[in-house]
Amino acid sequence: MAQAFEQIINTVRMVYGSSFYLPLMLAAVFYLIIRRQSAGRVVLVSYSLLMLAAFLLPIVYLILKPFFRDGQVYWRFLWLIPYTVLIALAATDLVSSLPGKAARFAGFVVLTAVLIFGGKTVYTSENWRRSPSFEKVTLPTLQVLNAINRNRQESGNDQAVFAGPIGVMSRIRQVDPSIRLYVGRNLNMEKLSEENPRLFRRMMILDGSMTAEGGDFGGHFRAKKVNYIMVFDEAKADKNLSANGYEAVSRTDNWTLWYNPDL
């Protein structure tokens, strides 16, 4: 039970983090309780409080754990507590209760500022970037895809089994599902270094974090019939891949696409 409660508190910290939105929500609930209520607001506040109470109960956590991937995604329970609606409702009520247009406008501006400074904007360069196309995948993904399809046409070989950086592999099939992948995204890279050091090393080479020197990088992919490999130049895999029958079919500033015509 103690462990379950610790997990619950960690979940709250993980979701609400350093923002003021959790205290704002609790303040909103308190405000709505002390104001004169309509039946609808009583239902909304009661619902929210009951859900919050249920969320905080370790016994509820233990019962619902199987539905939340053994508790890993228990944070989704917090979606049932409508912090957006509660805060917005309390704020609207507060603004509307102020006397006069000027006071209401000032109240609106102040509360909006509180919400802005109490949270963190979603409009950051981390979240939003310029898109090279309406598919909204990364430029290297599109470049590799175009190169593969160009080579498929020129070589007359429609088969495409691809290995490359995880960021490209996780996107390329969204655009062209005729391309198969060497491995899926479901690799747990943290565990992989212990569970399968060879696969881990290959993935690191594909991501450009390790060099291919001193290993049988190309031989492995040839054995697995992977006919397209995208490698960053830092991996220094040219000699290794050439020795295993791969030819460079496309190059950019920092990566090369290799193709094996015998596969």
Added chain:
Amino acid sequence: MAGALILLLMITVVPYILGSGLIRNKDGGAYALLFRYAAGWVVLYGLFYLPALVCTLMHTSLDLLIAIYLVILLAAAVYSLRILIRERINPLKEAKELFVNPNVILPSVLILGHSLVTFFMMHLDDDDYSYIGTAATSVYTNTLMVYNGGTGAVLKNLETDGMNRLVAAPQFAFYAFLSKISGIRAVTICHSILPPVFTVLFFTAFLMIARELFGDDRRKCGIFMVFCFVISAFSGFSTFTSGSFVMLRSWQGKAQIVGLILPLIIAFGLRLIRVEKLQSADVIMLTALLSAASLQTAMGAVLAAMAAGLFLLLVSFMKKSGSYFVKCLPAFVIPAICALVYLKIR
């Protein structure tokens, strides 16, 4: 061009027609246009779930699922069109009534601004690997869950391939449906075409709550909507908040749950406490909501059922009548099916 037109009709006109069967003139008021549209999307999803679940479990072709769904959709559209004609619903008149009030200006500008961001800018998320990959694979192979959507290999084991969740909640099949009928890639539909639509839908769900709380006071509704937008836009302190999902990855099932389904369940609960008698349209709406939730994610089905169940209990308690709960109980069969399927195959 024809494909684009088909898609446009499917995501605009069809939901509006379907929603007209559920939202009466008096219920929507000045916002009837938007409310019908949002309700229609819920019906669109809700009608898709059971055929998609059965076809996915049986690994039928995508074409078969589409044929079955189109027949169901046609029947629902005919039913709704009769109501639309009988009630003399006029979408142009509703649009005029919606936009004539100045209180709608600021929220509209904010929502339109965000829609433009979602259309022109890119948000990358790794979860698309399985969902959109599986949708694209379904269209390419004309199969349902025969191939691993992520790698393209034949599916051997749902759990180790990480694909079991997609069977219980086959949202990917809905995007595959849209892609197949329009000829437009699922990735383009999900990343560019639908996000602006979903932005409007999510904030319409908040507006439905506002209407239940403030009635016809459009000034308060407008203020409420601005606050909802600001809170959502500044929920970026964590990737786990509902605001983050709503603003960043609207096409994913999780965002549909937090942005559309759960707020509409709240609006439903508030409506129940307000009306004197439960209407058949209310039960249909709840059924559609829970079915739509089951389509999006297996966990969403459980969450939606919990939310709806608690609202029904509260309303029953406050009105001292168990009839609300009893009459709405059949709606919970669908999320129960979803949960059972998920537990069986996980």
